[in-house]
Amino acid sequence: MTAPETDLMIREARAARRLGRLFRAERAGGYDRRPAETVWRLVARRGDLLAELAQLERRRRALGLQPSPELAAALRDLAHETAWSRGRAEALAAALADEIAARRHLGEASGLRGVGGAGRLLGQG
Numbered sequence: 488m489t490a491p492e493t494d495l496m497i498r499e500a501r502a503a504r505r506l507g508r509l510f511r512a513e514r515a516g517g518y519d520r521r522p523a524e525t526v527w528r529l530v531a532r533r534g535d536l537l538a539e540l541a542q543l544e545r546r547r548r549a550l551g552l553q554p555s556p557e558l559a560a561a562l563r564d565l566a567h568e569t570a571w572s573r574g575r576a577e578a579l580a581a582a583l584a585d586e587i588a589a590r591r592h593l594g595e596a597s598g599l600r601g602v603g604g605a606g607r608l609l610g611q612g
Contacts, residue, residue, distance in 0.1 A: 492547075496555045499543040503561035506536040510568040514575050 509529060512518065518526045547554070554562065 492550060492552055493555075495543060495547055495550070496552065496558045499540065499547060500555070500558040500561040502536055502540045502543060503558070503565045506533060506540060507561070507565040507568045509533045509536070510565070510572045514568070514572045 509532065513529075518529065
């Protein structure tokens with residue numbers, strides 16, 4: 488392999504490892520206590536790294552290169568991190584949906600109107 492081809496795979500492996508670290512930090516709760524602005528910047532950085540990784544992969548494939556062992560390991564680790572992060576995100580989304588549903592039911596009308604401790608059906612004299 489020539490130097491530019493090696494450099495391409497090194498850059499791709501570095502981008503995959505950086506991206507994996509961002510997913511790992513989120514999964515470990517590293518974003519939970521940070522200001523919203525910081526979290527949005529980290530999410531934007533993750534998007535930038537995804538775009539960079541996709542571009543590097545397209546270039547490598549256009550050259551007909553197979554991933555180096557280092558790149559293959561970095562991509563394997565990234566795949567595991569994203570799978571674990573997805574599971575955590577799905578669990579969080581389900582918990583939030585349950586909380587929202589519970590809050591919506593707190594204000595539902597019961598059909599009873601309280602009068603001096605005794606209830607009477609609404610719409611009845």
